[in-house]
Amino acid sequence: MTIRVELGTSLLARNEEMAAEIRYLCQDNNIFLVNIMSSPGAGKTTLLEKSLNFLKTHIKVAVIEGDIATTRDADRISAQGINAVQLNTNGACHLDARMVYQAFQKLDLSALDLILVENIGNLVCPAEFDLGENLRIVLLSITEGNDKIVKYPVMFRDAQMFLLNKIDLLPYTDFNLAELEKDLRTINSELEVFHVSARLGLGIEAWSNRLISIVRNHRRSES
Amino acid sequence: MHEMSLMAEMIELLGCSARENNIDKIIKVHLVVGKMTMALPDALTMAFDVFKTEDIFAPSAELTIEQRETIAKCRTCGSTFSAPDNYLFICPTCQGLRIEIISGRELYIASFEGEEA
Ligand SMILES: Nc1nc2c(ncn2[C@@H]2O[C@H](COP(=O)(O)OP(=O)(O)OP(=O)(O)O)[C@@H](O)[C@H]2O)c(=O)[nH]1
Ligand SMILES: [Mg+2]
Ligand SMILES: [Zn+2]
Numbered sequence: 001m002t003i004r005v006e007l008g009t010s011l012l013a014r015n016e017e018m019a020a021e022i023r024y025l026c027q028d029n030n031i032f033l034v035n036i037m038s039s040p041g042a043g044k045t046t047l048l049e050k051s052l053n054f055l056k057t058h059i060k061v062a063v064i065e066g067d068i069a070t071t072r073d074a075d076r077i078s079a080q081g082i083n084a085v086q087l088n089t090n091g092a093c094h095l096d097a098r099m100v101y102q103a104f105q106k107l108d109l110s111a112l113d114l115i116l117v118e119n120i121g122n123l124v125c126p127a128e129f130d131l132g133e134n135l136r137i138v139l140l141s142i143t144e145g146n147d148k149i150v151k152y153p154v155m156f157r158d159a160q161m162f163l164l165n166k167i168d169l170l171p172y173t174d175f176n177l178a179e180l181e182k183d184l185r186t187i188n189s190e191l192e193v194f195h196v197s198a199r200l201g202l203g204i205e206a207w208s209n210r211l212i213s214i215v216r217n218h219r220r221s222e223s
Numbered sequence: 224m225h226e227m228s229l230m231a232e233m234i235e236l237l238g239c240s241a242r243e244n245n246i247d248k249i250i251k252v253h254l255v256v257g258k259m260t261m262a263l264p265d266a267l268t269m270a271f272d273v274f275k276t277e278d279i280f281a282p283s284a285e286l287t288i289e290q291r292e293t294i295a296k297c298r299t300c301g302s303t304f305s306a307p308d309n310y311l312f313i314c315p316t317c318q319g320l321r322i323e324i325i326s327g328r329e330l331y332i333a334s335f336e337g338e339e340a
Contacts, residue, residue, distance in 0.1 A: 001338070001339045002250070002336055002337070002338060002339070003244055003245070003246055003336065003337055003338075003339050004334060004335075004336045005240055005244050005246070005334060005335055005336070005337075006333070006334045007236075007240055007331075007332045007333065007334055007335060008331055008332070008333060008334075009236050009240070009331055009332050010330055010331040011229050011232045011233055011236070011330045011331065011332070012232075012330060013236075014232065014235075014236075015232075092225075092228055093225055094225055094228075096228075124225070124261050125225035125261075127261070128225060128260060128261070128262075128330075129225075150310070150311065153310030153311075154259055154261055154310070157310065157324075183311065185320060186311040186312060186313055186320060187310055187311060187312065189320040189321055190321075
C-alpha cells in the first residue's frame with residue numbers, strides 16, 4: 001500500500017534549532033555574536049587582524065574562523081594574542097549552526113563579550129544558514145566591482161552592516177561608488193555602511209568604535 | 224553550491240519520517256523552493272540523484288520541485304508586488320524602499336509518498 005505523508009518540514013529546521021541553542025548560550029553569557037561574510041579574499045581576516053588590535057583594548061573578544069581547509073586564518077588571529085578557534089568544513093561552502101556550536105565548546109564563554117565569526121568566503125550559501133548571530137556584516141572589496149551587490153542580492157539584503165574594503169585601491173579601478181550606493185539603498189535601505197582599508201588601517205577605528213557601542217548597548221539592554 | 228548539503232539534510236529528515244510512518248521505500252518527494260533561497264532546481268535534482276541510491280528510496284524515486292516566486296510587501300503603503308530579478312526592491316505604488324519579503328524564501332518538504340513496510 002502507498003502511504004502519503006504531509007510533512008511541511010523545512011530543510012533548515014535543524015539548523016534553526018541549533019541557532020536557537022547558540023542564541024540561548026549567548027544570552028546566558030551576555031555575548032554578542034557577529035557573522036562576517038564576503039567572497040574569498042575580500043579581506044575578512046585582514047580586517048579582523050587590524051580591528052582586533054583596537055577592539056581588544058575595549059572588550060573581551062574571541063574569533064571563530066571558518067575555512068574549507070587549513071588553520072592559517074586562525075593562526076593569523078592567534079598571532080594577535082586573541083583566542084581563535086578554527087573550523088574546517090572539509091569542502092562545504094558555508095558554516096552551519098552545528099559547527100559554530102561545537103566551536104563554542106572550545107571557548108570560555110563566561111569570559112567573553114563578543115565573538116566574531118569569519119564565515120567561508122562565498123557570497124551565496126552562507127546567507128541561508130542562521131548561526132544565531134546578533135549582527136550580520138558583509139564585506140565587499142573594491143577589486144570585486146560594484147555590480148556584486150545586484151548579482152548576490154540576498155547576502156546584502158540580509159545583512160545589517162556593510163563594509164567596503166580595499167578603499168585604497170579605488171583610484172586604480174572603475175568601481176562606481178555612486179551606483180553602489182544607489183543599489184544598496186534599493187536592496188537594503190537600512191544597511192549601515194563603512195568604508196575601510198584593512199591593509200592601511202583606514203576607517204578601522206570608526207567601524208570598531210561603532211561595533212563596540214552596539215555591543216555595549218546590547219549588553220546593557222540584556223542585563 | 225549548498226544544494227548538496229540541503230539534499231543531505233532532506234535525506235535525513237525523510238529517513239526519520241519514513242521510519243515513523245512505517246514506510247519502507249520512498250517513491251515520490253515534493254519539495255517547495257523559493258527563488259530567493261538561491262537553491263537551484265537543477266543542482267538539487269542532481270544532488271538528489273546522488274543520494275537516491277540510499278536504502279530508503281525505490282530505484283524509481285522521483286523528486287518534484289515547486290518553485291515559488293519572490294513577493295515583497297511595502298512597509299509604507301502595504302501593497303504587495305513580485306520582485307524584479309535583480310531584487311532592486313522599489314514599491315511600484317509609492318516608490319517606497321522599506322519592504323519585507325513575504326514569499327520566496329521557502330525551502331521545505333511539502334509531502335512524500337512511499338510503500339508501506
Ligand atoms: N590593497 C588592499 N589589500 C587588502 C586589503 N585588505 C586585505 N587585502 C589583501 O587581500 C588579500 C586577501 O585578504 P584576506 O584577509 O586573507 O581575505 P579573506 O576574506 O580573509 O579571504 P578568505 O578567508 O580566503 O575568504 C590579502 O593579500 C590581503 O593583504 C585592503 O584594504 N587593501
Ligand atoms: Mg580569511
Ligand atoms: Zn508602497
